[in-house]
Amino acid sequence: MAKVLVFIDNPGAALKKSSLELLTIARSLGETVAAVNGELHDDVASTLAAYGTQALYRPSAADLDDYLVGPKAAFLAAAADAAGADVVLAENSAEGKEIAARLGIRLGAGVITDVVAVDPDGTAHKSVLAGSYTTTAKATTPVSVLTVKPNSVTPEPAVTGTAPESIPVQVPDVTAAAARVTARTEKPASGRPDLSEARVVVAGGRGVDGNFGPLEELADALGAAIGASRAATDAGWIGHDAQIGQTGKTVAPQLYISAGISGAIQQKAGMQTAKVIVAVNKDAESPVFEIADFGIVGDLFQVLPQATAEIKKRRG
Amino acid sequence: MEETLKIIVLVKHVPDAQFDRHLTGEANTVDRSESILSELDEYALEAALQLTEARGGEAAGNKVIALSMGPAGAVNAVKKSLQIGATEGVHLSDEALAGSDAAATSLALAAAIRHLGADVPADLILTGMSSTDGETSLVPAQLAERLGLPQVTFAASLELDAGKLTARRDGDTHADTIEAALPAVVSVTDQINDPRYPNFKGIMAAKKKTITTLSLADIGVDAAQVGKSGSWTAVETAEARPPRTAGTIITDEGDAGIQLVEFLAAQKLL
């Protein structure tokens, strides 16, 4: 049976949904073990057990977060060796992909990013060229490294839990050739769902003209995350982490509501695999209408507040 | 006097996203007929030019070498880089490179970088945040691992001083200040600067600049280490996603917000 190592970086007080998804995929491929960096709370340990984790690999060094990925990749490579892993699964974040990249070189393992599904034989499914193709790919090496996008499976605990033993891993010292994090500023949490994982996204562009208020109210009525075009983030109306598109985030929610966005190719690259697209734009010629399932030629400052009020009215 | 810099900028020749892009052939590789210099690599080139210009530019002995790996047409990405302001160009081209994945690409680029640094090692290797066709962002990190260098990826700002670099990197939950010793591999985002366009003077000057073509033999890489045989991943199937078609478009006559909610209710999205 294949051995699958799941990398969980700084789980905090409880495992994130994306981590539970990785553990669920791991179980469908073989025997699950985990490499965990950072503090390990009791809650996290018991969830790992409930998800069928057979062993927990823990780094000997506590300062991995002080460096940009080199030492984390070295830890994960040592853990993969110790576990005899055939498959390593990591998050599809920028950092997750970089760790996977370096790990791949260390292990001589093929790396596949942006994976949305994994077959039992290790074949990975993903989309390429800004969502215009869906492909299957496979590592041709004995070990494969996959980074999996959030919302790829429904998390499910194992039928029978485990009592994983904790195995310390000696981290080779690669700090001399690593970039060091010298200062870190935490960003305030928005209280809304995480953009990459949200079921519904309400996104605004230059047309919001500095006022995201109507979008925020609609987002709150729908339990949605807020996104933006580059024009809106460049203008400083909203943080860069809200940017959707080629150089921002790629989202694939159930519903994407685009307001005051023209629909340039770089914007489309980040959202055209959404299940349902709604567009509100004053200009009937906007390219966004070419991909909208429901398009409204109109003023977002009229349409969005009316929709929000109607949703609230229907809910009583 | 400031120190002089030797910077290698990695520029990729990619299919123009303004046209339909296709996967072709048995290995499902990207059709490169309508290709351009990857627009995300223009930010890396601009960053290199700003750093060297601040130290007296070419006249003071600073060098910006544009390096592209790809088939014959990729020389156009090198030429464009020279027009924008790079001091010299290098085109790594060999039939055996076709179909290389990130692992094979980083192996060949690492060998080329070592070759170009045989006399004077580069201080900095600058790349784009991701290629606009491969979109993996794997190459910069894999290069750093292969070269044993510090990696600073997704830099939104970059400064150099006394053999050390400082960069800012914007994450989802936090923003970081990063420091690393030179030489280092740095990938930059589209937030770092506003790339310049080639002007007439630049286009004329580029005609006199040198483009060196390197083969695998020149950089000491065996054909089996790259291309399809040297790749560690294979694309098995590729299917074009049916293009999205427009749905219902209405013009607001005062009740579009309500119609929107009706649409959402009908789609069970409320």
Ligand SMILES: Cc1cc2nc3c(=O)[nH]c(=O)nc-3n(C[C@H](O)[C@H](O)[C@H](O)COP(=O)(O)OP(=O)(O)OC[C@H]3O[C@@H](n4cnc5c(N)ncnc54)[C@H](O)[C@@H]3O)c2cc1C
């Ligand atoms: C290298 C590169 C990378 C890029 N990456 C990204 C990326 O990741 N994401 C991204 O989004 N863009 C990206 N861009 C920019 C992209 O090309 C477009 O410039 C950008 O998406 C435009 O944003 P916009 O649609 O908000 O603005 P505009 O194109 O100016 O459109 C604004 C729209 O709002 C409409 N409008 C105005 N007022 C109202 C109103 N009251 N009600 C309704 N509609 C209204 C207008 O009709 C117009 O269609 C990138 C560009 C480059 C060169």
Ligand SMILES: Nc1ncnc2c1ncn2[C@@H]1O[C@H](COP(=O)(O)O)[C@@H](O)[C@H]1O
């Ligand atoms: N064939 C290539 N030639 C030159 N540079 C490349 C090549 N492939 C990737 N790069 C560089 O690596 C960056 C990231 O590419 P990727 O990892 O493919 O997303 C690009 O922005 C380029 O700077």
